[in-house]
């Protein structure tokens with residue numbers, strides 16, 4: 421009994437202070453602002469060797485009412501970005517961007533950004549969230565599948581290396597009305 425209690429105590433301490441707890445509790449998700457532009461662009465350029473977005477586009481996204489830029493902070497620095505796009509005529513939101521700084525991967529930052537993206541899409545009455553991912557991006561595909569996204573199509577030769585994009589979707593909520601749409605709110 422004593423041995424078991426000692427083991428339980430160590431387990432509870434590990435849960436509170438181990439790497440999982442440390443990394444999860446240190447992640448903050450917030451809305452991006454214009455002041456983040458330089459840091460976000462630097463992150464973008466570091467993560468995406470090809471098909472990166474320009475600084476100008478990033479600035480436009482930060483100011484757009486039909487886009488939400490989410491920023492993940494870890495250890496007081498910007499560690500990740502997610503961009504969700506909305507259309508006034510559609511109940512389907514699109515995850516346009518998801519990136520985590522190379523030194524900060526494997527800590528659940530992308531997963532946290534995904535959850536926040538889904539939450540914000542739901543709050544804008546969207547019934548699903550869609551995304552495209554390079555067919556060879558196995559890490560990202562694993563992340564999406566684990567988060568409940570299902571593959572439903574493909575865009576051929578979508579990327580600049582002529583790689584195909586796999587299309588994924590996750591249903592977010594059941595809707596009563598047929599004319600619900602994202603852009604109304």
Ligand SMILES: CC(C)(COP(=O)(O)OP(=O)(O)OC[C@H]1O[C@@H](n2cnc3c(N)ncnc32)[C@H](O)[C@@H]1OP(=O)(O)O)[C@@H](O)C(=O)NCCC(=O)NCCS
Nearest residue numbers: 440443518519520525526527528529530531552553560562
């Ligand atoms: C793909 C990408 C977004 C994943 O980001 P990430 O923050 O490492 O993702 P997560 O940490 O949430 O999950 C990744 C792994 O870390 C593990 N993990 C999650 N939380 C963890 C935690 N708290 N502690 C330790 N490991 C954890 C997960 O189990 C997962 O393991 P797996 O590699 O076996 O699947 C990131 O590598 C990236 O930016 N890649 C380049 C850009 C890109 O491909 N974007 C997607 C385009 S569609």
